[in-house]
Amino acid sequence: MKPPDKKLNTNRPTSRPADQWEDSAxxxxxxxxxxxxxxxxxxNPRLFTNSRSWYxxxxxxxxxxxxxxxxFIFVGSPDNSVYTYSALVGGSIGFLPSTLFLLRLELAKASNKNKSAGTYLSALVSGELLKIVLTVLLFIAFAIKLPDLKWVPLLVAYVVTLKCYLLAWFWK
Incomplete structure (x- = not known):
C-alpha cells in the first residue's frame, strides 16, 4: 500500500550549519x-518608567x-479588633518585603555606575531572596509573638495584597 502524497511545509526552518546561526540571529x-x-x-516614555512599582x-x-x-465593620463578633489587626498584619507581610525588594533594586540602579546587566541581575536575585526570607520570617515571628491572631483575615489580606501585581499587569 502506497502512503498518500502530502505537501511539505516549506515554511519550516531547515537545519543550518553552525556558522549560519550567527547571521540568522x-x-x-x-x-x-x-x-x-x-x-x-x-x-512612548510611559513604557520606560519604573514609577508603577511604587504605585x-x-x-x-x-x-x-x-x-x-x-x-472591623462587618465582623459581628465582640473581638472584631483582633480581626482588624490580623488583616493589618497579613497586609503588612504582603507589602513590607515588596517595599524592601523595590528599595534594593532602586539602590542597585543608583549605585550601578557602569550599567552592567550582571550587577543589576545580582541585585534582582538577592532582592528576591531577601523578599522570600523576610516573608517567611514575618509569618513565623507574628505566629509566635501574637498567638491570638485570626488566620483567615491574615491570609486573606496577604493573598489580596499579592494580587496587586496582577492588577499592575492589566493597567499596563
Missing amino acids: EEIWPSYSKQDIEALKAL VILMQIGITLVLSFFF
Whole structure:
C-alpha cells in the first residue's frame, strides 16, 4: 500500500550549519543602538518608567487598609479588633518585603555606575531572596509573638495584597 502524497511545509526552518546561526540571529532579533532606544523612549516614555512599582506598593497599602476596615465593620463578633489587626498584619507581610525588594533594586540602579546587566541581575536575585526570607520570617515571628491572631483575615489580606501585581499587569 502506497502512503498518500502530502505537501511539505516549506515554511519550516531547515537545519543550518553552525556558522549560519550567527547571521540568522541578527535577522530574528534586531539590535538597537543607544539612539534607537532614545527614539523609542521619546515615542512612548510611559513604557520606560519604573514609577508603577511604587504605585503597586501604594495599592497594596491601600488594599490592606480597606480590608482591615472591612473586617472591623462587618465582623459581628465582640473581638472584631483582633480581626482588624490580623488583616493589618497579613497586609503588612504582603507589602513590607515588596517595599524592601523595590528599595534594593532602586539602590542597585543608583549605585550601578557602569550599567552592567550582571550587577543589576545580582541585585534582582538577592532582592528576591531577601523578599522570600523576610516573608517567611514575618509569618513565623507574628505566629509566635501574637498567638491570638485570626488566620483567615491574615491570609486573606496577604493573598489580596499579592494580587496587586496582577492588577499592575492589566493597567499596563
